[in-house]
Amino acid sequence: MTEILQTPKLVVVFGGSGFVGRHVVRALARRGYRIRVACRRPDLAGHLQPLGNVGQVQPVQANIRVRWSVDRAVQGADHVVNLVAILHESGRQKFTPVHEFGARAIAEAARAVGAGLTHISALGADLNAQSEYARTKALGEKAVLETIEDAVILRPSINFGPEDSFFNRFASMARYSPVLPLIGGGRTKFQPVYVGDVAEAVARSVDGKVQGGRIYELGGPQVLTFKQCMQEMLAMIDRKRLLVSVPWWVANMQASILGLLPNPLLTKDQVLQLRGDNIVSEAAIRENRTLAGLDIQPQSIGSILPSYLWRYRPAGQFQRKTAA
Secondary structure, three states: OOOOOOOOEEEEEEEEOHHHHHHHHHHHOOOOOEEEEEEOHHHHHHHHHOOOOOOEEEEOOOOOOOOHHOOOHOOOEEEEOOOOOOOEEEEEEEEEHHHHHHHHHHHHHHHHOOOOOEEEEOOOOOOOOOOOOHHHHHHHHHHHHHHHHOOOOEOOOEEEEEOOHHHHHHHHHHHHHOOEEEEHOOOEEEEOOOHHHHHHHHHHHOOOOOOOOOOEEEEEOOOHHHHHHHHHHHHHHHOOOEEEEHHHHHHHHHHHHHHOOOOOOOHHHHHHHHOOOOOHHHHHHHHHOOOHHHOOOOOOHHHHHHHHHHHOOOOOOOOOOOOO
């Protein structure tokens, strides 16, 4: 194992036990930072500790709705990273408390101890959006910049990588279903970005190599429609499935029912999000607020998807057959 040279600098990562968080913790650990992972269930974050040397990664309990726990978590921090987000509302987990109030609480706590802040938002964040997810994401950005003017905000498009909830979900559906739905005809554009590239952007921000007070838009090298994403995924898993266009009104009806489930496949808010493209803006490209502007060469889906979608192939990893 490569020896990690540790630095005395402490980075506190909120939401570090999630999909993106695991990659962020790994990237920071490789740089030698001491990492405190603040999460609601530290007993479920033990898998992060082997990513660094003994004692380098420390999970601690914190709930962004409980201010004193946030203040306690950032004590002694040199930098704070906020990855906390939800894709749909459930129980007490609502968009506004998590994306806006939580972001403000973390920013105020970071300011109180003099720590830098990197905040992860999402492409499509817009104060005027109809989607509550997108609107509250924008409100969170506003709260952060009002509190810490030189905070770094990163807006990734759909993240892909091992254990992602996008390509894995549809590949799993394709194993059993002869058809896959294309909401609104599958014309919504995405710019899928590799989770490892997002983690590298976070790490460079912590390193102090990213200009503060700016919003960076992170997208991969390819702009694909939802339909093209499904076609790429099906090609990777060697399966042929019928792609069926679903009108918006039908999608809304389905979302009304599916949204009642504990872990819904589709919600009405997600249908609203699909009405707008999820790609890096021309302004961000022009102003160098992209991965390229951070000197990061983004990975393509073609170079990454085969490494983890192989398990959905009819013949498995070591044998390829005609698509089923």
